[in-house]
Amino acid sequence: MKTIRRLDLDDARRLIAGAAIRAQQIGVPMCIAVTDESGQLIAFERMEGGKVTSTTIAIDKAFTAAAAKKATHDYGSASQPGAPAYGINSAIGGRLMVVGGGLPVLFEDEVVGGVGISSGTPAQDQDVAEAAIAHWRRQD
């Protein structure tokens, strides 16, 4: 038997709130997903104007970041043509996302969840994911 820590629903709401604040600042309505450390969805919000396709993409970015313990943009560079993880983007039925915007959420060096953002450019999505975590840390 072992003990692990994971985000609870309050954490997920704070991450979403932090993401929404940043999304409004940059003027890009986003889909925002938060998963637990196993990649299972805790909470999701599609802001007014967020893209329908981004619903799945945000959820899968959060899933990837949490369950693979790795930022999705790191998979982006590792999976370029010629790079070692080339072709991994279609793994797990295409759920493994290699586009920026998915970040693991760390607590005392452990992955406790994941946040996934989609609707902007990958750089915007990643920026909003970072802002979500920074907001969550400030309140923690």
Added chain:
Amino acid sequence: MKTIRRLDLDDARRLIAGAAIRAQQIGVPMCIAVTDESGQLIAFERMEGGKVTSTTIAIDKAFTAAAAKKATHDYGSASQPGAPAYGINSAIGGRLMVVGGGLPVLFEDEVVGGVGISSGTPAQDQDVAEAAIAHWRRQD
């Protein structure tokens, strides 16, 4: 009618044991999957700290290696942009893995199963898959 040879459960356990020994040596907890020569799962273990995403990826690497009779890293080079098998990574619902870490298991020049490793870098995964087979051969 024809006769084929395939790994049995004891073989699968030895392959997993060999993989786990090497994974511990290099300090990377792995997901370890062994399939029969048809790509059907015989045994699987997720070591403590192995990634959740790697569960499916390890199983699919073993499936690919056994059922396609080819190391997954060989698909990696064959599927680069401009190469003949470009785009094959998304075949079979994304199960065809082109990332290193999946190896066919050979016995007297016949494929009798597959081993799939995931959680490290592709090079680490491949190294552990090779160690699994070497361990299995030594005990055979």
Added chain:
Amino acid sequence: MKTIRRLDLDDARRLIAGAAIRAQQIGVPMCIAVTDESGQLIAFERMEGGKVTSTTIAIDKAFTAAAAKKATHDYGSASQPGAPAYGINSAIGGRLMVVGGGLPVLFEDEVVGGVGISSGTPAQDQDVAEAAIAHWRRQD
């Protein structure tokens, strides 16, 4: 943030060992799957003679039992024609199993994982799943 308990790999191995002992007693080789409390696979074995179809079915029974915190045979009665959960068997891409043989694993009244058995009749599968948990408790 919250703290949860889950099965580790040693627990999974003990559950598999317990299932295999009972399967041998009743003379039915089984597919045996153990998941963590989120329904993610920890370990799996297909005994010699276990059915290929039962690979997926055992994994999905363990997934259902752990992630829905409910024995799969309880879904069986709840999903009969006219009953409230009628039709739920095809949910989650068909992964939600309503056939006996999947049991949640409880520790101090919390679900910490799931065990899924397949290859026999549903009654045999359930019997082996119960034996797996009983064996695990004795050694705990």
Added chain:
Amino acid sequence: MKTIRRLDLDDARRLIAGAAIRAQQIGVPMCIAVTDESGQLIAFERMEGGKVTSTTIAIDKAFTAAAAKKATHDYGSASQPGAPAYGINSAIGGRLMVVGGGLPVLFEDEVVGGVGISSGTPAQDQDVAEAAIAHWRRQD
């Protein structure tokens, strides 16, 4: 390591020929699938006038019969409302077929493959599957 027997391509062709003869006798053009003992497709023919939907259904009937070592019509009775395997029809992404027309092919009491027939009524499909196996045995 273990040794198993399975149908080869000549066997598959004979099974298809036997099915086609019977299908012509009863005036129902059929989809005819033959898998190996692991449920992997060896050969398939859609007779002129066979149904497009029956392509997948015939393949999945042969898969089920071989990989579960059981006639699909036996699953039909075992999975009626109130029966123990109720709800199993949606397992494995819906590939587990409980409609008649899938039969395991036995050789010296071992399952060596499966035949799946679809386009007629389930009774016609099962009749043609039986004729396929009888034809194959006669030539064997």
